[in-house]
Amino acid sequence: MIIHQNYSLKKLNTFGIDVRASFYVRIDSIADLQKALEKDWELPLMILGGGSNMLLTHNLERVVLHICIKGIEQLKLAEDKVQLRVAAGENWHELVLYCLEKGYGGLENLSLIPGNVGTAPIQNIGAYGVELRDVFLGCQVVSIKEGSSEYMDKAACQFGYRDSVFKRELKGKVIITSIDIELTTRDHFIKTTYGDIASRLKEAGIEKPSISDVSEAVIAIRQAKLPDPAQIGNSGSFFKNPELPRDQFDRLQQRFPDIPHYPAPSGRIKVPAGWLIDQCGLKGFRRGDAGVHQKQALVLVNYGEANGKEILNLAKHVQEEVMIRFGIQLTPEVNIL
Numbered sequence: 320m321i322i323h324q325n326y327s328l329k330k331l332n333t334f335g336i337d338v339r340a341s342f343y344v345r346i347d348s349i350a351d352l353q354k355a356l357e358k359d360w361e362l363p364l365m366i367l368g369g370g371s372n373m374l375l376t377h378n379l380e381r382v383v384l385h386i387c388i389k390g391i392e393q394l395k396l397a398e399d400k401v402q403l404r405v406a407a408g409e410n411w412h413e414l415v416l417y418c419l420e421k422g423y424g425g426l427e428n429l430s431l432i433p434g435n436v437g438t439a440p441i442q443n444i445g446a447y448g449v450e451l452r453d454v455f456l457g458c459q460v461v462s463i464k465e466g467s468s469e470y471m472d473k474a475a476c477q478f479g480y481r482d483s484v485f486k487r488e489l490k491g492k493v494i495i496t497s498i499d500i501e502l503t504t505r506d507h508f509i510k511t512t513y514g515d516i517a518s519r520l521k522e523a524g525i526e527k528p529s530i531s532d533v534s535e536a537v538i539a540i541r542q543a544k545l546p547d548p549a550q551i552g553n554s555g556s557f558f559k560n561p562e563l564p565r566d567q568f569d570r571l572q573q574r575f576p577d578i579p580h581y582p583a584p585s586g587r588i589k590v591p592a593g594w595l596i597d598q599c600g601l602k603g604f605r606r607g608d609a610g611v612h613q614k615q616a617l618v619l620v621n622y623g624e625a626n627g628k629e630i631l632n633l634a635k636h637v638q639e640e641v642m643i644r645f646g647i648q649l650t651p652e653v654n655i656l
């Protein structure tokens with residue numbers, strides 16, 4: 320267990336916000352975690368993974384536990400399926416690459432999502448028509464208060480669109496230490512209908528794509544569309560795509576006949592938040608070093624020296640403009656601290 324006092328988190332969050340934590344504790348094993356939880360810090364704890372889904376708006380008078388536990392274990396190998404247990408501190412995209420190398424299918428559409436494996440269940444990460452819940456079996460969690468360990472199956476996690484029980488009832492109460500997933504070893508379910516995957520593959524002359532082909536297409540699309548946090552600070556999509564009741568959507572469609580939309584599993588109608596922001600003329604909008612990305616209006620960026628409060632004020636401005644024009648309340652996808 321490595322401990323630092325008054326520690327800068329600038330390099331540990333993808334917005335690149337320079338705030339300090341009273342204590343930073345690097346957790347490399349379950350034993351480290353137990354020790355850290357037993358200690359009387361006299362300050363609240365905060366859990367940190369890859370720092371790619373948080374906006375830090377002030378110095379944290381907290382003990383930041385950075386979950387860096389590594390390991391991939393094969394639990395079961397049947398004829399056409401494999402079950403893996405993956406430790407929370409593994410990098411998500413490296414897991415995807417590991418699975419592709421082994422010929423395991425199921426994660427290819429989730430290529431290049433930043434962050435760690437242990438955080439993936441929290442917002443049920445998703446992209447290009449696939450969500451974590453499609454391959455998820457369960458996860459091991461440790462209670463922050465009691466230090467006890469428990470296995471939670473998929474039903475207990477209550478997954479929804481960018482949502483789970485970890486964002487609600489269990490928020491701040493448990494630490495996910497590993498996840499179990501089930502992948503295919505053959506007869507993979509290739510999903511190319513979402514976004515530009517099919518057209519990318521067609522351009523490349525690929526008729527029967529492999530899981531690696533799908534992953535490469537997803538990576539190319541993401542690299543073309545989304546700013547790389549290593550170049551420009553950001554946290555991906557800042558807001559969730561709103562899901563509207565049918566009658567509200569119908570009224571909106573009368574005013575804006577071109578409004579893009581698609582059905583949500585909830586029976587509601589999902590509208591791209593990026594389109595709403597773009598329609599407000601905010602794409603490329605900038606206040607100091609805080610800005611709305613020039614190519615992707617859903618992404619707020621730090622051009623260099625913006626602080627967390629400046630990014631938060633920009634987010635509020637975007638919410639107000641969308642509310643005035645469309646009567647829709649945008650909800651942040653990013654965790655604001």
Ligand SMILES: Cc1cc2nc3c(=O)[nH]c(=O)nc-3n(C[C@H](O)[C@H](O)[C@H](O)COP(=O)(O)OP(=O)(O)OC[C@H]3O[C@@H](n4cnc5c(N)ncnc54)[C@H](O)[C@@H]3O)c2cc1C
Nearest residue numbers: 366368369370371372433434435437438444445495554555
């Ligand atoms: C460029 C970019 C693109 C992105 N694209 C997508 C996308 O396509 N789809 C998508 O779903 N997301 C996307 N995201 C968001 C982000 O990648 C995911 O939310 C990811 O799961 C965050 O992981 P993290 O480890 O970085 O989380 P962190 O930012 O470290 O933590 C997020 C929250 O989880 C808590 N937490 C962290 N680890 C644990 C743990 N082990 N146990 C309990 N709580 C924990 C933290 O306290 C915090 O509240 C994108 C982000 C960026 C920067």
